[in-house]
Amino acid sequence: MRQELYDTRFPKPANAIDLFEDEWTGAIPAFISKRAKFYDDPKIALWEDAVGGFSGKRILELGPLEASHTYALECRGAANILAIEANTHAFLRCLVVKELLHLKARFLLGDFCKYLQSSTSSFDLILASGVIYHMMDPLSLIENMTRNTSVIAAWTHYYDPEILIGHKLLGTKYTHLPIMKAFHGVNIDLYEQRYLDAFTNSAFTGGTEATSMWISKNGITTAFDRLGYDILVVLEEPAHPNGPAFAFVAKRRATAVSRVFRTFGLG
8 A cells, every 4th residue: 555645643634734744834823833924924914004904805816825815814804815826835735724724715726927817807906925026027917917906915026236236145146137128118127036956946936937037126116107006115125035125005096097998988
């Protein structure tokens, strides 16, 4: 008998945690304590205040990783959550958490970029925490998010040459040579980031390719501005150990809504 296919211990919820014993990144309330405090992430409260609460809202979450933010959104009254995860092991960990914490959220395995490109759904909010900087085409992700909602809550790393060029630990991950991309009438610089050895690690939780493209903070805010969105920064982390980062909420301007209505002959 292939023993690895069976668990002959007494059945209990915590047994499922051992399926990914060395891969968990976050502490799970009542089950795992010695991990990152993702379930107590202060950004959730900052986003909640900035968007006027999560209660009753239909939310699309991109890259839930281990469902920690999903759990927080449900605890704060979200009516419906669809979470899309491409990493197969992270997706399965989300399902374990769903069972352990009795979540109502729905989880889908696959590429959320493809979902956003073809979706005809409209969400009250998209949560994009820790995903923009993992994209090969982050500007397309930003644009496709704006097609599906008028409110986006996000946290992302960004490229800052003053911090990253010559950085003792991070400097070698970047080409530091900008790749200019035209975007709705402006040029925005992208910078290649390499995952290096981390990409071959079984516990890797980055993007789907060996590299990704980072944008400057100004490039991110410019992209949203060109799409008719205002940015409210809720957290600044220029000294984050994995690179400068910030959290923000992007809201569609009223004038942008009017243009959409005119385009489709609705006003």
